[in-house]
Structure formats: structure tokens, C-alpha cells
Amino acid sequence: MTLLWLKALHLIAVVCWFAGLFYLPRLFVYHAQAGDVDGRERFKIMERKLYRGIMWPSMLATVVLGGGMLATNWDIYRTQGWMHAKLTLAVLLIIYHFLCGHHLRALRDDRSTKSHVYFRVFNELPVLALVGIVILVIVRPF
Numbered sequence: 001m002t003l004l005w006l007k008a009l010h011l012i013a014v015v016c017w018f019a020g021l022f023y024l025p026r027l028f029v030y031h032a033q034a035g036d037v038d039g040r041e042r043f044k045i046m047e048r049k050l051y052r053g054i055m056w057p058s059m060l061a062t063v064v065l066g067g068g069m070l071a072t073n074w075d076i077y078r079t080q081g082w083m084h085a086k087l088t089l090a091v092l093l094i095i096y097h098f099l100c101g102h103h104l105r106a107l108r109d110d111r112s113t114k115s116h117v118y119f120r121v122f123n124e125l126p127v128l129a130l131v132g133i134v135i136l137v138i139v140r141p142f
Helices: 002-033 037-072 081-108 116-122 125-139
Strands: none
Touching: 002 037, 002 081, 002 116, 002 125, 037 081, 081 125
């Protein structure tokens, strides 16, 4: 029963985290395009609240709950290639999360040199990770 609760809560945390991973870079696109000071200031507030209030807690919950599931079945998971690939993608998402924080600070301090086109491409990266993770967890191809 505990494992089912861990899975359910982990999935909820993942969904919340991905909502932020998808939306924050989209805000960066709009922020980079904003032509007025008031608009840029509004985006700074929205970005900060999303990153600190939703993304950080969701990422931490995702990692802690995922770690709990790993711990309960470590002897099985440590031999599964799909799990190693999934964990690699999860680490890449954590790096992406921190890169979002870097871009947030650069935009906040008005020192970002990235264009809205860069952020449009940057915005698509978590989709690739999500597709890979879902296929690995559901299909378990290896």
C-alpha cells in the first residue's frame, strides 16, 4: 500500500513540476519580447513566483518521492536498464531546472542576451525528456 501512495504522490509532483518546466520558458519568450518596462517587471514577478512557489517544491517532492520508490525496490530497479535511462533523463531535467533559474536571474537583472527565438527552442527540451520518461516507464523497452 505504501508503494501505491508513493507512486500517486510522485506522479502528482511530476505533473506539477512539468507544468512549471513547460510554462516558465514560455514566460521567458514573452519576457524577451516585451518592449515596455512595466511588461518586463510583470514577467519578473510571474517568473519568480512560478520558479520558487511551484517548481522548486514540485521538483523536491518529485526527487524525494521517487527516491522513496527506488529505496523500496532497489534490488529490482538497480538491474533494470530502463530505470538507469529514466534516472539519466531525470538528472537532465534537474539540470534544466537549474538552467531555468540561471535564465530567470539573468532576465531579472536585465543582463540576458538570449532572444525570444532561443527561449522558444529552449522551451521544447522538457517535452523530449517527458516523452522518453513515459516510454521508458510504461513500455520498459530494456
